[in-house]
Amino acid sequence: MSKIHVTTTVNGDEMEFLCDPRETLLDVLRDRLNLTGAKEGCGTGDCGACSVTMNGRLVCSCLVLGAEAEGAEIATVEGIAQGDRLHPLQRKFIEHAALQCGICTPGILVAAKALLEKHPDPTEEQVRFWLAGNLCRCTGYDKIIRAVMDAAAEMREAA
């Protein structure tokens, strides 16, 4: 099967790869670009562990083909911290113990960051609806919601 040559931007860096037409963006990120932050929970769009943004839009990378990334701007969890400086969301997740096994965490951080860029002052209900596509089998969600609300408050103060 002939491979497709794709040029894309991931976390601000231009990258190139060859992929099979059937390969998903998630496969490409993990297996070809060594960005293993995005996780595969279900592979069918239900769990959100593979969340990334594509041209600023939150998507499940398991439901995007690698070939569709041509010319796109992709952002993954690896791009959230600035060097050693954690993003407020990351700090608040640690402070509030908003993770246990951590499988859902990269997807939730990417999703929450996208939320706060659009709604810097969300209600709890807004946060819960926005994150409805990010499943967590460990925390029971309350700590995640509290961490996001707290990070939002801190980011508003800093802004």
Add this chain to the structure above:
Amino acid sequence: MQFHSPATFVEAAALAAEAQGVTRFLAGGTDVLVQLRSDMVTPDTLIDIKKIGGVRDIKLNDDGSWTLGVAVSGAEMNEHGPLRAAWPGLCEAMDLIGSTQIQGRATLAGNLCNGSPAADSVPAMVAACVTATITGPQGERTVAVESIPTGPGLTSLEKGELISALHIPARGENAGDAYLRFIPRTEMDIAVVGAAVNLRLDGDTITEARVALGAVAPTVRLVPEAAEALIGSTLDDGALEKLVAACSAACSPIDDKRGTIAFRTEVAGVMAKRAARIAYARAKGETIEGHHG
């Protein structure tokens, strides 16, 4: 699998017409990729339509009607204030599909052409009189959306044909639409029953109506008898009773883990009644949130 990303609909149609085996168009991919990954449908040819010019446009025409590109996502529809204000029921129906992530990709045309009897946006499109321009090897034609799905997973599109635009009529005065679905949870589930109502008033009296039901038959169903129950009434109890009876009579659902035949048949009437009340209030100029806002 051959992957193409043509620059025009004519090219897309030609690629599909010449393709051998299973062909799929790739809009948001939220059905195509799930079917591909679970080995349900492995296309021999996949044609990405998102590189075609104008497919992301939401255009308000001079006559008040709307032309939507076929790659406009649910999120883009719901971020468009004027479209949401004109057609809240249609926009809310689309918004019910999946999570934030799914909303970033899912399209109306994909929801329609995937052919699920439970597709949420389809009853709302049917009630709203949405039409589709189809581009194929023989040129273009425009059809009502209800003529496209013909059964679960099946459409009336011929080989080489694809939807190149969707048209939503002008909203006009004193009119409103609504879509409600029943699911066992509050979010992220497939409709057990869906009901859409679109109506227009003269004073308190309903002068025009369309009612469509989802998930109660092999395709989404337009129910003219339900519309007749509403027309000429002020949505009084008698009219609502007739609406409920007409909706239940139009059901030929399946029994499955989500709902029994008896349950679906009863709930169809209930959903239609509630949707009619919301559409009526909207036609009166009230701002009402249907599902989550």
